[in-house]
C-alpha cells in the first residue's frame with residue numbers, strides 16, 4: 200500500500216448502455232440460422248418476431264424494418280403523404296429528415312411546456328392548403344395528447360403518423376399508445392429500451408396496410424415478376440429478428456430496473472431548487488427510456504456547467520434535444536424554424552439534461568449522480 204490511498208476509480212457512465220442478454224442464450228438462435236440458411240426476406244425468425252411483438256405490445260399488425268428511419272420514410276410513402284407536414288422541432292433529427300427524404304416540407308410547431316410534445320393548440324394555425332399530415336413524437340416515451348391531435352386531423356382531413364421511437368410498450372387507458380393515428384413507427388436501435396442492434400417497425404391498423412408496407416420494404420415486389428411500387432430495401436435480417444425474440448424475454452425485467460432507477464432519481468432530486476424532473480406519467484404510461492431534468496435559473500449552475508461537471512467525473516449525461524432540429528443548416532432557413540415561433544422548445548433545449556438510465560446502472564452510480572447534482 201502506498202502512503203496515499205488511491206482515489207476510488209469509477210468506470211465512465213454513459214446516458215445509456217444497450218441491454219445484452221447472456222451470449223450463450225443467443226447461440227442456439229445462431230445455430231438455427233446456420234442450419235436452415237435463411238438469412239433474410241421474411242424468414243422464420245422475422246415471422247416469429249412480428250407475431251411476438253404484436254402480442255407483447257397489444258397491437259394487431261406490425262411490419263418489421265431494418266431501422267426506424269427507413270420505417271418513417273416508408274410510412275410516409277405508404278400513406279402517399281406530400282406537400283407539408285406539421286411536426287416538432289424537439290426530437291431526434293431523423294423525424295424531420297424522413298420528411299425531407301420524401302420531398303415533403305416540414306412545418307415546425309412549438310411544444311407543450313409540461314410534456315415537451317407537440318402542442319395541439321398550436322397546430323391549427325400552421326395548417327395551409329398544402330398540409331396533408333401531422334407527425335408528432337411521443338417524446339421520451341410520454342404519450343402525446345392523442346385525442347386533441349386526432350380531432351384536428353379529422354377536422355382538416357389530415358393523416359397522423361406518430362414517431363413512436365421512444366414509446367415501446369407504452370400504454371394509455373385504452374391499450375397500447377401505438378394504436379393511435381394512421382401509423383406508428385418504432386425504433387429498435389441499440390440505444391432504445393428494446394433493441395435488435397438496428398431495427399424498427401411500423402404498427403398498422405389493418406392487414407391491407409401492412410401488406411402495402413411489406414411490398415414497399417421489399418422494393419415493391421409482390422411476387423417474382425411483379426413490382427407494384429418504387430419500394431426500398433427496408434427488410435430486417437434474421438440475425439436481428441432472432442436477437443429481438445431473445446431480447447423480448449428480458450425486456451420486462453429491463454424495464455422494471457429502469458423503473459427503480461427512475462423512482463430513485465425522482466425521490467432524491469425532489470425539492471432540489473431549480474431542478475424539475477419531467478413527466479411522471481404513472482407506471483403504465485412510461486417505459487423509463489430517458490430521465491430528463493430541466494435545469495432552471497434557481498439552480499446554482501447553468502445547464503452546460505452541470506453537464507460539464509458530471510462529465511469531469513466520468514458521467515456522460517446528454518442534452519437531448521439540443522440543438523433543436525430547427526437549428527441544423529438544412530432546416531434553419533424555414534419560416535417555421537424561427538426561434539420566436541418556438542419559444543417553449545427553444546427554452547427546453549437550453550435547460551434539458553438527460554441523466555443516465557439503463558438496467559445495468561448500479562445504485563451506487565445513481566447515488567453518485569444524485570450527489571453531484573445536489574452538490575452544485
Ligand SMILES: *Cc1c(COP(=O)(O)O)cnc(C)c1O
Nearest residue numbers: 266267268291293364386387388
Ligand atoms: C432513434 C430515433 C429515430 C431513428 O431511429 P433509428 O432506428 O435509429 O433509425 C427516429 N426518431 C426518434 C425520435 C428517435 O429517437
